[in-house]
Amino acid sequence: MPRPYQAVIVALVLAAGCGSTKHYSDLPEKNLQVRSTLSGAKAVMGVHKLDARCATEYEGVVDLDRPLVEVGLPPGRQSLLVFEFYSSSLLSGSSSTKKEARLVPRPGYRYEARVSYKDALYGVDLFEIDSRSGARRELETRRRC
Amino acid sequence: MGRIVSCAAVAALLAGCATQQPQNAEEFRKVAPGAFLMASETLEVNRPLRDVAAAWQRRAPECLSASVRTTSQTSTSYQVITSIYKPTVVVGKDRAELHVQREFKGSGVITVGNPPQGGPYIIVADAYPLPGNRTRLQLIAPSKGQDVVIRAIKSWASGENLGCPDLTKQ
Numbered sequence: 001m002p003r004p005y006q007a008v009i010v011a012l013v014l015a016a017g018c019g020s021t022k023h024y025s026d027l028p029e030k031n032l033q034v035r036s037t038l039s040g041a042k043a044v045m046g047v048h049k050l051d052a053r054c055a056t057e058y059e060g061v062v063d064l065d066r067p068l069v070e071v072g073l074p075p076g077r078q079s080l081l082v083f084e085f086y087s088s089s090l091l092s093g094s095s096s097t098k099k100e101a102r103l104v105p106r107p108g109y110r111y112e113a114r115v116s117y118k119d120a121l122y123g124v125d126l127f128e129i130d131s132r133s134g135a136r137r138e139l140e141t142r143r144r145c
Numbered sequence: 146m147g148r149i150v151s152c153a154a155v156a157a158l159l160a161g162c163a164t165q166q167p168q169n170a171e172e173f174r175k176v177a178p179g180a181f182l183m184a185s186e187t188l189e190v191n192r193p194l195r196d197v198a199a200a201w202q203r204r205a206p207e208c209l210s211a212s213v214r215t216t217s218q219t220s221t222s223y224q225v226i227t228s229i230y231k232p233t234v235v236v237g238k239d240r241a242e243l244h245v246q247r248e249f250k251g252s253g254v255i256t257v258g259n260p261p262q263g264g265p266y267i268i269v270a271d272a273y274p275l276p277g278n279r280t281r282l283q284l285i286a287p288s289k290g291q292d293v294v295i296r297a298i299k300s301w302a303s304g305e306n307l308g309c310p311d312l313t314k315q
């Protein structure tokens with residue numbers, strides 16, 4: 001199948017919200033704010049449960065289709081967040097790239113993820129904010145296993 | 146796919162179509178600037194060497210220790226090629242270095258010459274201190290095909306953008 005047709009199909013699937021995509025059922029208490037600045041790509045955040053042996057269990061996906069999306073993650077449990085950037089063009093076809101971040105939300109803290117894509121450079125920066133003092137620190141986003 | 150072929154061509158030309166490819170960054174510095182489809186660029190950034198080195202040390206392993214899987218399909222064939230990137234950062238008193246190697250794996254991939262472990266060198270960036278907390282960058286890289294990685298290396302050095310390059314855009 002010629003690549004332009006593949007790109008069109010991928011674009012249509014993405015535009016349709018991927019039909020069978022399992023959306024993440026988050027908690028009512030939102031402890032993660034995802035702030036996105038996207039130019040030239042769409043992004044989603046996959047949420048996986050991560051156990052002590054680093055085995056993952058897919059829980060669903062969150063569309064990052066607005067500048068600010070709030071998500072409720074279970075505190076005290078390891079979650080693996082997979083930020084995936086999608087782009088497509090008729091000439092070069094479709095592509096995706098992803099970045100993973102491990103997070104164990106702590107009670108009494110809130111979290112902010114800054115997600116960006118511009119000029120084929122992407123970034124995911126994760127911060128932990130003390131709800132009482134407002135003190136903020138950047139978290140390491142690399143997965144350790 | 147065409148890009149992979151052209152990259153392979155660059156590697157072959159760099160090797161002089163012979164058996165000996167640069168086995169380390171120093172050999173790459175000597176051979177690459179004069180090779181066909183390779184370019185050398187020098188620029189200055191308004192940051193001290195220690196900041197440039199710190200940015201490279203932080204971002205290169207995070208962003209460039211990666212692999213890209215490319216699939217190409219026609220009515221008669223289907224091919225999967227994986228490009229594996231390997232960054233190395235070396236920081237000394239008077240110079241910081243960022244080397245990028247890349248190797249291709251997959252059916253139909255032909256290895257030319259004797260590439261070093263980790264694959265042929267494709268980019269070597271060096272940073273030297275200048276007076277006034279400035280830094281001179283020297284990049285040796287293919288003149289085409291690595292624009293996004295080169296832009297990222299420069300952006301990390303200048304502090305302009307600390308994002309990772311989308312390696313699927315090569």
